[in-house]
Amino acid sequence: MFRRYGRQQRDRDSACHRHAGLDAPSCRQKWSERMTDALKHDLAGTAAEDQLLICRLAGDGMWFAEMFEVYDVDGPRKARLLALLLDMCDRATS
Incomplete structure (x- = not known):
């Protein structure tokens, strides 16, 4: 089954x-x-390299989920999630 x-x-x-x-x-x-x-x-050879790839993969997943309406996430929450993802990118490069 x-x-x-x-x-x-x-x-x-x-x-x-x-x-x-x-x-x-x-x-x-x-x-x-x-x-x-x-x-x-993406800062090859540094600790940030993997963190930035994770951010890229998460961003791709957000795009894919949005395109296919996989999750029922309202606008304010989408904005918070995007801000969190961008913050993760900023922290990886600081």
Whole structure:
């Protein structure tokens, strides 16, 4: 039962990604190139490097969740979460 549900969920998720164009090679390549370039500026070789990557991953997750309306989060809370994420980035670089 769980395996069947997992496969069905994966199929739905995959269809959703295709619909959004997120699985298009050109989209993935362009995003990967941009992030590879951005990571070059994330204080490589310092403790901040990993903290900044976590912030990037969290930001990507926030964007993805917003795009697909995954969570029912109101505007004021979204603003607080974004401010918290930006604060984490600032602390990593100070």
